[in-house]
Amino acid sequence: MNEEQKSLLLESSSRFLLSQGVKVSYGTAGFREDASILSSTVYRVGILAALRSLKTQSVIGVMITASHNKFSDNGVKIADPNGGMLSQHWEPFADKLANAPSPQQLLQLINEFVEKERIPFDGVRPAEILLGRDTRPSGEALPEAARQGVTSIVGAVASDMGILTTPQLHWMVRARNKGIKVSEQDYFEQLTSSFRCLMDLIPTERKVFDGVNDKLVVDGANGVGGAKLRILHNLLNVLDMEVRNSSEDEGVLNDGVGADYVQKEKVAPRGFGSKDAGTRCASLDGDADRLVYFSVPPESNAQIDLVDGDKILSLFAVFIREQLSLLNEKEDIKNCGKARLGIVQTAYANGASTNYLKNLDLEVNLTPTGVKYLHEKAAEFDIGIYFEANGHGTILFSESFIEWLEVRSNMLSSGSKGSEAEKAALRLLAVSKLINQAVGDALSGVLLVEVILKHMGWSIHRWNELYIDLPGRQLKVKVADRTSVVTANAETVVVSPPGLQEAINAETAKYNQGRCFVRPSGTEDVVRVYAEASTQEAADTLANGVAKLVDQFLG
Numbered sequence: 001m002n003e004e005q006k007s008l009l010l011e012s013s014s015r016f017l018l019s020q021g022v023k024v025s026y027g028t029a030g031f032r033e034d035a036s037i038l039s040s041t042v043y044r045v046g047i048l049a050a051l052r053s054l055k056t057q058s059v060i061g062v063m064i065t066a067s068h069n070k071f072s073d074n075g076v077k078i079a080d081p082n083g084g085m086l087s088q089h090w091e092p093f094a095d096k097l098a099n100a101p102s103p104q105q106l107l108q109l110i111n112e113f114v115e116k117e118r119i120p121f122d123g124v125r126p127a128e129i130l131l132g133r134d135t136r137p138s139g140e141a142l143p144e145a146a147r148q149g150v151t152s153i154v155g156a157v158a159s160d161m162g163i164l165t166t167p168q169l170h171w172m173v174r175a176r177n178k179g180i181k182v183s184e185q186d187y188f189e190q191l192t193s194s195f196r197c198l199m200d201l202i203p204t205e206r207k208v209f210d211g212v213n214d215k216l217v218v219d220g221a222n223g224v225g226g227a228k229l230r231i232l233h234n235l236l237n238v239l240d241m242e243v244r245n246s247s248e249d250e251g252v253l254n255d256g257v258g259a260d261y262v263q264k265e266k267v268a269p270r271g272f273g274s275k276d277a278g279t280r281c282a283s284l285d286g287d288a289d290r291l292v293y294f295s296v297p298p299e300s301n302a303q304i305d306l307v308d309g310d311k312i313l314s315l316f317a318v319f320i321r322e323q324l325s326l327l328n329e330k331e332d333i334k335n336c337g338k339a340r341l342g343i344v345q346t347a348y349a350n351g352a353s354t355n356y357l358k359n360l361d362l363e364v365n366l367t368p369t370g371v372k373y374l375h376e377k378a379a380e381f382d383i384g385i386y387f388e389a390n391g392h393g394t395i396l397f398s399e400s401f402i403e404w405l406e407v408r409s410n411m412l413s414s415g416s417k418g419s420e421a422e423k424a425a426l427r428l429l430a431v432s433k434l435i436n437q438a439v440g441d442a443l444s445g446v447l448l449v450e451v452i453l454k455h456m457g458w459s460i461h462r463w464n465e466l467y468i469d470l471p472g473r474q475l476k477v478k479v480a481d482r483t484s485v486v487t488a489n490a491e492t493v494v495v496s497p498p499g500l501q502e503a504i505n506a507e508t509a510k511y512n513q514g515r516c517f518v519r520p521s522g523t524e525d526v527v528r529v530y531a532e533a534s535t536q537e538a539a540d541t542l543a544n545g546v547a548k549l550v551d552q553f554l555g
């Protein structure tokens with residue numbers, strides 16, 4: 001770094017001093033804190049993004065959101081060149097940068113990192129950053145802090161893309177680096193055209209819908225997703241859809257609404273009740289990267305029927321598998337049998353979903369919690385489908401498989417127009433354009449679920465009956481130091497403290513179909529306990545028993 005660069009950094013960072021006593025961490029999904037203390041963090045993430053852009057010589061994204069956290073929080077995360085999460089390799093530097101106590105120490109850190117990573121400054125393409133934010137009022141001022149961070153690197157440019165869902169921003173970064181147009185209109189255009197293509201390819205004999213009514217009602221968590229879904233709905237003009245909880249005029253963001261609340265509490269969000277009994281309902285989270293479905297029972301105090309991320313994954317897997325087997329039926333393209341379809345879940349996936357998928361002869365992989373791990377694993381397959389139980393997930397298509405599909409669909413259409421194999425190839429191509437290839441995206445997820453249900457002729461109840469969830473319970477245990485819990489085998493086994501896993505095993509063995517694991521949360525200061533068993537009562541007792549063990553070993 002030359003002297004001009006150093007003095008620019010010193011000068012601008014003196015305007016964003018760290019609040020006293022604040023220690024932030026990049027965590028599972030970026031920095032999240034009370035919005036009032038975030039401007040220095042966002043400023044520093046601006047610097048980080050510009051450095052990442054120089055290093056990768058690509059466009060980088062900065063998204064200001066705290067997803068499902070409470071209204072008064074906000075947060076910031078980075079989208080890497082392919083639209084995915086920030087490389088894990090850079091996370092320790094992100095932590096150090098955000099916590100550097102003074103401008104001088106900040107400068108020293110940056111200088112050392114630039115040397116170590118050999119970040120090029122001269123004679124290279126200047127850094128370019130896309131900024132996005134959700135609808136939180138605290139997000140109005142924060143993009144300016146990010147912009148000042150970005151422009152404290154000489155020549156760097158920040159483009160403010162305005163209010164977006166997290167997946168829209170990730171989509172734009174990915175598209176920009178592939179040389180594709182990146183406006184919000186382009187995003188909507190890609191989603192609507194691929195959705196229409198899938199609708200046109202629905203087999204005519206299946207167009208009968210076995211549900212009582214075909215209407216979908218969506219809970220927008222009073223966040224950014226509801227308003228965007230309304231736009232999409234108007235553009236499509238073919239879906240019978242009502243969007244509720246779509247802005248702060250209707251209620252507080254994430255307060256008794258949203259996918260996180262619905263999935264964790266297993267209750268209907270505010271604004272939904274027995275009047276919706278039997279109707280297909282869905283819920284987005286605060287920044288619209290998670291999606292769950294549910295239906296409300298007629299009795300007002302009964303539990304909702306939750307159709308979670310595992311079941312969305314299963315629906316997608318059934319559909320993709322059907323298309324691959326249609327392709328296989330065509331004698332001359334048996335090669336597609338080589339297409340590797342992989343499923344990726346975490347240990348939180350309901351055991352019944354994993355059994356169901358394995359019984360379909362699918363390869364199921366487990367990774368640690370956090371989308372960055374699932375995404376990485378799914379990218380190893382020709383088609384990789386990943387979902388967390390909480391509704392964050394997507395379907396990844398490898399570049400080579402897409403090329404193969406394009407060639408095949410062209411060959412097929414010259415030979416046998418309108419064959420089943422050709423339609424299957426076209427459907428898979430349309431899915432690859434509809435479903436977000438960068439991150440889980442509730443808007444594209446809703447459209448894909450809706451069109452697959454129509455394709456299958458399934459109601460939400462038929463879909464929910466793919467398998468019956470095993471009763472489960474999740475608990476949080478507050479301990480002195482959660483980092484003293486060390487796990488292995490995709491977080492299913494505790495290796496430290498010694499003796500804890502043996503005690504968990506002994507407890508779990510007492511229960512029919514018992515399964516239990518514990519791990520330190522990456523976003524909250526707690527150890528999480530997850531238990532499953534053949535009855536709800538047994539799952540509850542197992543979870544409570546293991547929570548006590550955690551307390552005894554670590555309390």
Ligand SMILES: CC(=O)N[C@H]1[C@@H](OP(=O)(O)O)O[C@H](CO)[C@@H](O)[C@@H]1O
Pocket residue numbers: 028029348369370371388390392520521522523524528
């Ligand atoms: C059990 C659970 O839902 N864990 C969530 C939660 O992570 P924890 O590390 O468990 O706090 O937040 C992550 C980020 O949103 C999400 O990826 C993950 O699935």
Ligand SMILES: [Mg+2]
Pocket residue numbers: 067068285286287288289290
């Ligand atoms: Mg989210």
